[in-house]
Amino acid sequence: MKRFWKTLLVIALFLGIGYTVGDQFYSQRFARNTTFANVDISHLTVEAANGKITQEIMSNTLTLTEDGTPLATIQLADLEPQINIFDQLDSLLQEQNQTSWVTGLVTAIELDGFNAGNLDINPQTVSQAIDDALQLTSQERQVPQNAYIAYSQDTGYYIEPEQTGTQIDEEKLRYLVLEAFQGGETTVEVSDAYRQAEITATNENLQAEWNQIQAYNDLQITLLIAGYEEVITPERILSWLYLDENNQVTFDETMIFDYLGTLNDQYATYDDYRYFNSTLQGQVQLVPGTLGWSIDREAETQAILSDLDAAVPVVREPAIVGVGYNGTLDDIGTSYIEVDILNQTMFVYIDGVQVLATPVVTGQIGTNTIPGAYAIWNLESPSALVGYNPRTERDYVQPVDYWLAFDDTGQGIHDANWQPSFGGDAYLTNGSLGCVNTPPDIMPLVFDYAYPGMPVIVFE
Known part of the structure; x- marks a missing residue:
């Protein structure tokens, strides 16, 4: 029994000495x-472990692949990292822990490993290494294409998706290489690292432009011209539409202007010859004068x-310039002054009713009254x-009580x-x-009936 305890004491003493030695080691x-x-840094001091790990890391290599195909390799040591x-x-x-060395006798100990902060590499060195390895040239690679709105005869307008291309974003590739080395990849x-398109098919502005174009598929503008309707259809609107250099929806103003010219050819009365049912001569042809309108x-x-900018259907009259527009193609209407040179007679009609008839004196031969379809543009009393x-080859100043100017050459109606x-x-x-020239006792009545824009029809 004594021998057992003696043996046990020896073993304990041995283990104690071993533990003390191990703990110190x-x-x-x-x-x-x-x-x-x-x-593996087992049994190594900090200095020795640092050297071994550094040597191992320095031997790391990184393979650059494209679509899975190896292109080149870069060795970390060539980048002269810190x-x-x-x-x-x-x-x-x-x-x-003081007992970790004992645990390590039977169990693996994995310490927190290498992280990004442990590796310091000059980015310029990385860029140069990439260039040397790949000899990248952007000219030989396809540039990314932005998504854009395109047009075809079959489908009309549609969004052409973006294309990535193969041009490399060198800054991004450098970042990926640094990240890979630091992460042990x-x-x-x-x-x-391909460059990405700046505008994708889901781009908010592009989608807004697309939605606007879509709105034109249902848009029509109706112009009410002289009692007729002219509908600007979606098809015509889309024919005016184009995308500028910034891919913004715009419209060809020249095409719109030309289209309005065709409407003037169809409806405008300015500079037109007209047929007129006169009081004494029946139907006569009128030469153009100041009466007439156009878009x-x-x-x-x-x-x-x-x-188009509002993209809301609208029905309205167009902008009109000239004299005589009354919502119909008959710009003379039912209220007018009629001057029959052949019969030296003037008539006044109001709402289709003859309210006045009077003999007059028109231009003498050599200073003839010029026929035409005119309109009163100025009324003065006196003048x-x-x-x-x-x-007489003389200037003159002649006072009159009433003056109705109807053309742009000085012709008018006045008392004489x-x-x-x-x-x-x-x-x-x-x-x-x-x-x-009108009788003085009749001219006040003519003046009372007259108004700006009233047609004055002069014919021989």
Whole structure:
């Protein structure tokens, strides 16, 4: 029995000595079965472990692949990196539990490994290594294509998706290489660094433009012209549409302007010859005068562009320029002044009813009253007629009580108290310089009936 206890004491003494020796040994060394970044650093001091790990890391290589095909390899040592793990290893050793060396005799100990902060590489060195390895040239690679709105005869407008291409974003590839080395990876896929299109098919602005184009498929603008409807259809609207250099929806103003020209050809009365049912001569043909209207193509082009910008169906009259527009193609209408040169008679019609008829004196031969379809543009009472008399070769100033100007050459209707008679052949000897001389007692009535824009129809 004594011998048993003696043996047990010897074993305990031996273990105690062994533990003391082991504890002292591993206070400056990593325990058995210890690894750091997959490198075995068992029994090594911090200095030795640092050297071994650094050597292992320096031997790391990275394979650059494209679509899975190896292109080139880069060795970390060629990048002349700074590997900073000494302080980390020292801290790990200090944290090593006093019993860890015993645990390590039977169990593996994996310490926190290498991280991004341990590896310091000059980015320019990485870029140069990539260039040397791949000899990249952007000119030989396909540039990315932005998504855009395209047009075809079969499908109309549609969004053409973006294309990545094969051009490499060198800054991104450099980042991937650095990240791979720092993370202990062995490959980098070059296609992950392809430049991306700036505008994708889901781009908010592109989608807004697309939605706007789609809205034009249901848009129509209806112009009410002289009692007729002219519908600007979606097909015509889309024919005007194009995308500018910024892929923004815009419209061809020249095409709109030209389209309005075709409407003027169809409806406008300005500078037109007309047929007129006169009081004494029946149907006569009128030469063009100041009476007449047309679509104001400049103003209406801008109005249509505003309608297109709003993209809301609209029914309206177009912008009109000129005199005589009344919502019908008959710009003379039922209220007008009729001057029959042949019969030296003037009539006034209001709402289709003849309210006045009077003999007049028109221009003498040589200073004839010029026929045409006119409209009153100025009314004055009293007034003074100022001009030049080619027959007397003198300037003149002639006061009158009433003046109705109807053309742009000085012709008008006025009272003439100097005329001894009116009508008949009086114009042959006492004719005016082109105006319509009216009896003084009748002219106030004519003036009362007249208004700006009232048609004045003069014919022979």
